[in-house]
Amino acid sequence: MSDLVTVENLHKSFGGLQVLRGMSFGVPEGEMRVLLGPNGCGKSTFLKTMIGLHRPSAGQISLAGERIDGLHPHEIARLGVSTKLQVPSVFRELSVYQNIRIAVQRETGRDARSRNMVIDETLDMIGLLTQAGNRAGNLSHGHQQWLEIGMAIASQPRILLLDEPTAGMTPEETQQTAQIVLRLNRQKGMTVIIVEHDMAFVSALDAPILVLNQGSIFFEGTLRQVRTHQGVKEIYFGSRA
């Protein structure tokens, strides 16, 4: 069975600094993967390369067998890749409702009725139905993150990329976010790749983990395997001299 997403031998350098060194993995359709790794391992760079903000120095990324590296960000988005970046970047001046509208109006075009239906459904899924008319900039940090997730999923993407979605959230919000993501994956069959730090979130997701170190995949396994792997501990805490 071929994967939905394939990353082959991905390299990325900025001038003299090499960030990604031969990263390779695959994600089958409908599955979830968590990308873990210490700071500076290249998680954000990988994500940005995947969505088209960077061009790989070498290697390729494919979606359903078609290469997507080197395409413009909007072209990649149209192929069904939805992203939630680390820094909350909702349209602050617009309302919650209007934010989601922008995410979906390309799909629904002039059909106001189906557009409003999709917007309402999405708001319900992320739990912001009661805040629909509020200015996005006025939302709490956690709610803004949910709004962004909502914007990312509203267009029914094939694959959802989340970059530290629980950054700055309270523990309860983190659990709720995990529930939202699990629902998306299990009920809607969305393929999800998550870059994360927060171990509580990761353990709630209970998905296969890829440990990234110095620009390449160091280890693949379940959370328990990762927790007990000596090599993983070393790259996080440093080995004894």
Added chain:
Amino acid sequence: MFGLFYQILATFSFLVLSTTGLAIIFGVMNIINFAHASFIMLGAVVTVYLVSAANLSVFLAIPLAALVAAAVGAFLELTLIRRLYNRKLDCLLATWAINIIIVQAVFLWLGTSQPGIDQPFGSFKVGDAAYNYYELFLFGCAALVLVAVFLLFRFTRFGLNVRAAMQNRDMAEGLGTNTTAMYLKTFALGAGLAGLTGALYAPLMPVSPYFGDRFLWRAFTVLIVGGADPLIGPLMSSVALGGVYGGLTWLWDSVAGSIGILLITMIFIRVLPRGFTGLWDILRARK
């Protein structure tokens, strides 16, 4: 042949002197200071009045005029500019408004034409054409300004703090730099250099409230083509644009030269938006 060389030298001096003040403010504070033209004009106006009305030697008047311009700059920074640090476009508009206000104020108070003063040195001939020693003096001044800026940025504590803040303002503040005072000094320095330029060129051109305009847009072209570095930028782009302008003026006329500079700047914006500074960074990274 000497004519072409002279023309390029003169243009180079003009561009370096016009731009360095602007480039320092842009490089350090990331602000485009449209009031630059009015500082230049103030330098020129103060100089001609000190020389013609107060009978000061022009070599005394010039530094005094520069100080006046620096003072005006410091005042503006204290009252207005510092509220607009994070609003780049608003800062551009505000400095543009300030520029018009100062120019119109001088116009309303002093009228259009101001007293003229003579060039201090004489002229010399090469072949059939006559040239001024004063232009060579200006070249010397331009070179001196570049050296002074280099020394200031490289070897003084102020320069070090400035370079740190240029790279990371929050970090610099965390390490104890008083960036507010630093920005004040930077803006005053930029204004003072602009005033110096106006003062230096007062003996060469008729002085009016609109004196600064011809410097302003050319300074902008040098700034864009040069990029953010206050030293590399004006230096390299003055050489490049000076060559283009001088060459085109010598071949045709000054309007052709102006058009040439505008076109090159527009091409740079499109192709090399970080200017010569960007090119320099790329070359250094490759090594």
Added chain:
Amino acid sequence: MRSKFFDLITALNGPQTVGTSPLYWRCFAIACGLLLLYPIIGEDYAVSNNGFLLVWVFLGLSVCILWGYTGIFSFGQTAFFGLAGYVYGVLSINIPPEYSMLAAVCGIALIMLLTAIVGYVIFYGGISSLYIAIFTLMLTLLAETLLSRTSGPQFRIGSALLGGSNGMVGIPPLQIGSGDFVIVFVDKPFFWLVAALLILVFLGLRFLLNSNWGYLMVATREDPLRTQLFGYDIRRIQLITYIIAGGIAALGGVLFASWNNFIAPSSMGMTAATLPIIWVAAGGRASIQAVTISTFTLQWINQQLAYGGGAYSLMFFAILLLCTVMLFPQGIVTTIEMALEEYLERRRVARLEKSPLLGGRL
């Protein structure tokens, strides 16, 4: 029929523009009515002059939809305004006056083509926001410099002399028809033409801004990167908006040349490029209504100051710009509008609280 009308009003309403209630639209209709009735009661000179003042609104709207709604700060709109005047002048001088409308349409179309080329260089070339301002400023200076060099009899297109810095004279006014059945758009007919066009453009913009496209304009302004990640090609959004804005500016330029019978490079100079910025900044960037009001008002003030002895007008506008930037970053008219809305909202809530249905005191 009634539901179609209702649909139309819905399409014209939205978060991007001010005023959505039936009360607002009644006031709007009355204002339009008054506008169209004015020439009947006004005297020739005043009507003609006010018609001329309205022409500037097109330029203001052009800058507004780019800067306020899409986040593109362009100094170039003045250049498109002036160049459109030149193109109309060249065309209308060379062809019989019956076809002046054709000259106008061609002028606008040509300028929109120019806008497309410039816009392509800017947006598909990746020129970033602050540099767009400088790039377009240089473009405007370039246009002014080149056209100022065209004095002398050799600079002519057909029988139209470009005239250098003195400008092109003898531009005929717009007219429809010929011989006995002709309307020449001067004085009162001119006012009607401009007013009608303005109402059409205004409503058209309301429709555009509240449609899907309008949302994309605002999204591009707020967060270009994020917008791209939703699958929108922001370069295309910016380019098409730029062309539309160029068309509106060009329309203004044609009307300007028609009324003035004359166009000069000074209409593209530094001062000329500054004024629209001031109209939009002072009025309120993200409101076509505020900009319409502020443009007309400020140009009227400009005229009054010019009669008094022009030296003070520039100073006035510069001080206005400075005050607006420092004190009213949202624009003066918009601040007033927002205060008015807040006041009306508070009154509405107060009235609700007094309502016995909601448990308030009787």
